[in-house]
Amino acid sequence: MPPIPPKPWTNLLDCTKDASPPLCLSVDEKVIGCEDCLYIEVHSPNLTPEKLMPVMFWMGSYNYMFYIDNNCDPTLIVDQDIVFVRCSSRLGPFGFLSIHDISAPGNVGLKDIVMALKWIQRNIRIFGGDPTNVTLFGSGTGGSMVHFMMLSPMATGLFHKAIMQSSSALNRWALAKNPSQAVLQLAEQLGINKTNNYDIVEELRLIPAYDIMEAYTQLSMGTLKCEDSFDALFKPCVEEEFEGQPVFLNKSPAVLIKSGNFNKVPFIIGSNNIEASVMQYIREDFYADFEKFNKDVTLLVPRSLALDEIYSNKIGRQLLNFYFRETKTLNEHTRTQYLQLLSDCYFLYYVNKTVQFHSQFISECPVYYYIVNYAGEWCVPKQLDFFNSNGHSAEVAFLFRIKPPDLPHCEGSRDSVTTRKRVIRMWTNFAKYGNPTPDENDPLLQITWDPVHDDKTLNYLSIGSELTKGRNPFYERMTFWEKMHEEHLFLRTLVYFNDIGVQW
Known part of the structure; x- marks a missing residue:
């Protein structure tokens, strides 16, 4: 159910202990x-500054179920005269279970964050923060949650800038098309034999929360270990409207962007160059079974594009010819090409599309686009080794000092530390001024980050061991995926008409 504000109190509230994280999955699963x-x-x-300071509100969700914030020390951000805020919100089935009924409407994890943003508007002055200058930022599904806040009427007026790292609400895995299906899967995992969704939810309310999360973990990890998928069973959805119940999301993200009816704020958006390389840390045997793609090319096709066997075979051939054009097959030396295919399909295309959409339909707010082309070098424990890649979530180490619980801060190479200083400077500049590089003579940056010009001229900043500028990143690959999606839309229509017996 949606969150309820706490009742006021008059006694002293002891806040000297760390609060428990939400029920979730840690990095060691x-x-x-x-x-x-x-x-x-x-x-x-500074609790009593001469001038109120900008507020940066972090959203750190991963797959709407993982939690790594307890490894992220924000001191370096705070040192830039920033009031840093983060909150816990419900994850997995507790935050995103929906049966399109008032008893379980969905998106309550996002409504938790809205309640926290309202708290900031009322109280952040006490901490030296400026309630009229709040920047949301997040990575992974946290980046898509930032975008959802831009699209939600519930978050209107609660923030003023946004930073989306690695994903947006347009990613296919960001939005549930049929949320009730996940409820049935969870019920089966827990041995609930009811068939009515309402009855299932009432039964779930009688089961200990830890048992529900354990069952959900088994379901989710089975999918992640077996498939090259970044999907989550429980995630945001378009809600039904019920009397007296505020709706967080009432239309699909693409429809809202095209309508222009959303929270228009300047934003930064970008991704890591090879986002999918994180799969190598999720699955130890990743790519060991590459021969299966040579035997059945349809296995290369993302589930979102898979149709019947004939069309899936055609799309698979297109993917093989485009990404493996020299070898025409996959082998032990084509791992990088396969990772690039997954990165483009699950991440880069949708981030690029988000930039184009906003530039096309809402040109009054600047959009700053970036690509991280540098893998950090950090002395981290094995379960955090994904920070030493150019993959999904790796850029988090360029914002926070990584400090695992009960361990000292993780040190980094000279170039890694310099890159972190640059990213923190640009992100906090944006929070302060709405411009990541307001001083072209800044000796740390020595560059001017140009915003996107229009939907055909996508200026971007390449964040490597040095900062460089470019235009229209991955142009050939993004053009390929645009054509793939256009053709897929036609093929899906064709399959639909064939299924209902239309003669051609």
């Missing part, structure tokens, strides 16, 4: 946290 999780964490460099 263990269930941690508890249901009592709606707490806000505030870091301020």
